[in-house]
Amino acid sequence: MSGRPLLETRELTKRFGERTAVDGVGIRVEEGDIYGFLGSNGSGKTTVIRLATGLMHPDSGEVRIAGHNLKTEFKQAIGHVGAIVENPAFYPHLSAFDNLKLMANLIPGAGRRSVQQALETVGLQERAGDKVRSFSLGMRQRLGLAGALLHRPKLVILDEPTNGLDPQGMREIKELIVRLRDEGMTFMLSSHLLHEVEQLCTRVGVVHRGKLLMEGKVEDLLRSSEARSLEALFFETVGSGAAVR
Amino acid sequence: MNRKLVANELFKAFRLKKFYLFMILIGIVEVSNVLQYKAKGPEHIFLYPNGQSLAIQMVGGLPQIMVVFLAIFVADMMADELRHGTVKLTLLRQVGRRELLHAKIVSMFFFAAAMLLYTIVSSYVVGTAAFGWGDRTVFEGTSFPPAAGVYMTLQSALLSLLPYLGFGLLVLYIAIVTANMGITIGVALGLMIIEPIFQHSDALVNYSIISQIYFFHLQFWKDFSPGKMILSIAVICAYAAVFYLGSVSAFRRKDIAS
Numbered sequence: 001m002s003g004r005p006l007l008e009t010r011e012l013t014k015r016f017g018e019r020t021a022v023d024g025v026g027i028r029v030e031e032g033d034i035y036g037f038l039g040s041n042g043s044g045k046t047t048v049i050r051l052a053t054g055l056m057h058p059d060s061g062e063v064r065i066a067g068h069n070l071k072t073e074f075k076q077a078i079g080h081v082g083a084i085v086e087n088p089a090f091y092p093h094l095s096a097f098d099n100l101k102l103m104a105n106l107i108p109g110a111g112r113r114s115v116q117q118a119l120e121t122v123g124l125q126e127r128a129g130d131k132v133r134s135f136s137l138g139m140r141q142r143l144g145l146a147g148a149l150l151h152r153p154k155l156v157i158l159d160e161p162t163n164g165l166d167p168q169g170m171r172e173i174k175e176l177i178v179r180l181r182d183e184g185m186t187f188m189l190s191s192h193l194l195h196e197v198e199q200l201c202t203r204v205g206v207v208h209r210g211k212l213l214m215e216g217k218v219e220d221l222l223r224s225s226e227a228r229s230l231e232a233l234f235f236e237t238v239g240s241g242a243a244v245r
Numbered sequence: 246m247n248r249k250l251v252a253n254e255l256f257k258a259f260r261l262k263k264f265y266l267f268m269i270l271i272g273i274v275e276v277s278n279v280l281q282y283k284a285k286g287p288e289h290i291f292l293y294p295n296g297q298s299l300a301i302q303m304v305g306g307l308p309q310i311m312v313v314f315l316a317i318f319v320a321d322m323m324a325d326e327l328r329h330g331t332v333k334l335t336l337l338r339q340v341g342r343r344e345l346l347h348a349k350i351v352s353m354f355f356f357a358a359a360m361l362l363y364t365i366v367s368s369y370v371v372g373t374a375a376f377g378w379g380d381r382t383v384f385e386g387t388s389f390p391p392a393a394g395v396y397m398t399l400q401s402a403l404l405s406l407l408p409y410l411g412f413g414l415l416v417l418y419i420a421i422v423t424a425n426m427g428i429t430i431g432v433a434l435g436l437m438i439i440e441p442i443f444q445h446s447d448a449l450v451n452y453s454i455i456s457q458i459y460f461f462h463l464q465f466w467k468d469f470s471p472g473k474m475i476l477s478i479a480v481i482c483a484y485a486a487v488f489y490l491g492s493v494s495a496f497r498r499k500d501i502a503s
Contacts, residue, residue, distance in 0.1 A: 053337055055501040075339040083337050089330035089503070094260060099334070102256065105249045106338040147334065 004031045005064070006080070006155045006186050012051055012061035021047045023210040024061070029155065029188050029203075034181055036201035036218075037190040038234060044210040045190040046086055049159050053083050066154060082153035084161065088144025092133035096124055096143050099132055100150065107151045118146035123172070137164030145173070149180070156180070157188045162196065174200055198230040208238045246351070247344045250335070254322070254352035263321065264356075267314045271364055272371070274310065275303060279375040295379025297391055299372030300365045301398040302384060304405065307364055308458045309437070311357070315409060316433030318356050319416040320426040322349055327424035330503035346496050350410075350489075353417065357409040361402040385467060397466060404462035411484035412454045418488040421495045424503075451476055454484045 007029040014022040022044045029035045039045045050056040052063050054070050054077075063070035068077035090099045097115060104110040119125045122142040127135070135143065141164055148156050161177075162170045177187055177200065191197050197204065198218065205215040214221060214237055218230060227233035258264060279299070281290045292302060326332040335345055382394020389397060412433075420429040436455055443453035450456050451473070461477050464470070 050501065055333060055336060057498065057500060074341070078337065079339045081337070085330075085333055085337070086503070087330065089333060091257060091331055093262070094257070098256075098260075102253050103334055103338065105253055106335065106340055 006031050006066055007052060007188060008064045009052060010062045013059050014047055014051055014056060015059050021210050022051065025212045027205045027212060027215060029186060031186055033186050033203050034177060034201045035188045036197035036204040037188060038194060038197060038204055039207040040192055043207050045207055046159055049085055049157055049190060053081060053085060053157060054078060055085060080154045081157060082148030082151065083157040084144040084148055085159050088140045090132040090140065090143060093131060095129050095131055097128040100147055103147050104150055110150055114150055118150050121149060122146045138166060138169045141165055155186045159190045161189055194231040194234055206234060206237050213237045246347060250340060250344055250348035251351050254348045255355060258352050258356055263317060267360065268363055272367055275368055275371045279371060293383035294376040296369050296373030296376060297379050297382045297394050298384060300368035301382060301401060303364050303368040304361065304398060304401050311360060312412065312433060312437055312455065314360060315357060315413050316416050316430045319353055319413055320420055320429035322352065323417055323420035324424050324426045324429045328503055333501060336501060342496050343493055346492060353413045354410060357406055361405060365398055365402060401462040404465060408454060408457040408461045408481050411481045412458060414485050414488035414492060415454060418491045418495065421492055421499060452480055457481050
């Protein structure tokens with residue numbers, strides 16, 4: 001691992017009325033990581049991802065992607081990112097191919113070939129001409145991943161990427177993530193499925209009630225605690241985090 | 246202007262079934278007008294029976310349905326995308342929000358232009374098939390030679406685009422703020438419903454964007470008054486400017502939570 005940060009958030013804070021959904025979160029995703037962003041439902045994972053991709057605006061704090069400030073250098077920063085944020089949404093009346101082609105049109109140098117390659121990568125080439133409205137959630141997840149990979153980004157952010165996938169689909173996606181990491185991509189995955197993340201991730205961050213409770217390499221975190229698994233560590237940390245409040 | 250973004254927006258628009266449904270509905274209105282005239286005569290429907298006159302009469306009579314079509318189109322293009330999250334497909338690329346908004350405005354303009362052009366062409370076809378082409382264009386009691394009639398029809402359609410754009414920007418602003426198709430279309434229908442209040446008030450009529458859609462194009466060749474014309478242009482431009490700036494500001498600040 002080079003240790004060069006691809007995604008950094010500093011003191012990221014987001015409030016919805018009286019509620020502080022994200023409270024001073026500072027995460028660091030390094031080049032070559034498969035970074036697991038862990039937290040229970042409603043802990044603030046997706047909000048952090050939305051803030052990190054510019055879909056939401058923070059009340060305070062900063063996001064830097066590959067050294068570019070997301071607010072002031074949006075296009076340079078977001079150009080390094082491919083992302084699925086929450087459910088992968090597509091135009092249901094268009095085919096899988098047309099949906100990806102619309103995305104490819106906005107990427108310099110990407111064309112039909114890039115779309116076909118992305119569909120092949122996620123195993124959807126035979127359904128390329130089918131309308132997305134006929135796709136299962138698992139197929140939409142794959143299509144979302146194809147969209148995120150279209151421009152071969154440095155950093156791929158996937159929000160709950162195994163949602164809706166059957167065990168075979170989950171395994172394929174995990175294998176694909178590892179293969180693409182070996183080809184030089186960096187991943188940030190949010191999940192509440194801790195045993196999956198443990199198998200896959202090199203570093204993790206745990207968020208609870210909008211606060212980052214811990215972050216580090218999986219083996220370092222396990223070594224520094226008495227927990228024998230990430231799941232045990234998570235509940236230990238979240239429990240203590242809750243107790244602080 | 247990001248041409249690829251505009252091309253994307255147009256591609257999506259022209260692949261919507263609604264677009265073709267609107268065309269069918271316009272065709273049905275035209276055929277219905279012709280059939281009513283043939284069945285009941287001029288006492289029941291105000292229509293001059295020849296092909297070249299039907300088009301300008303339809304352009305003049307289109308606002309009632311065009312306002313609804315435009316509201317549905319804009320609601321689908323913006324409110325529905327915000328609600329269902331498809332707007333993320335674009336915003337997660339190297340695209341500025343203002344660029345995307347401009348592409349959507351261009352798409353809206355093309356939609357209105359395509360609908361008006363279709364109305365003219367289909368009215369010529371339906372009117373000519375039903376009554377023959379005719380030797381003059383008659384509208385609002387005035388006769389024009391055929392060439393002047395065609396020119397006037399096209400001019401009316403082109404001039405109509407300006408108030409349609411002002412109205413479309415108003416609807417776009419509502420779509421961004423509410424991210425709700427029902428509310429967006431409902432507000433547009435509400436404006437149509439309260440329109441008679443404006444039309445019955447000489448003091449207010451010029452300040453309603455719906456009234457401008459009805460009457461703006463007529464002012465160029467019927468009862469031309471420079472003062473009234475300048476006021477109309479100022480009112481339409483004010484609507485367009487206020488709701489364009491409002492849309493830019495609201496869209497830039499919008500948190501995409503879908």
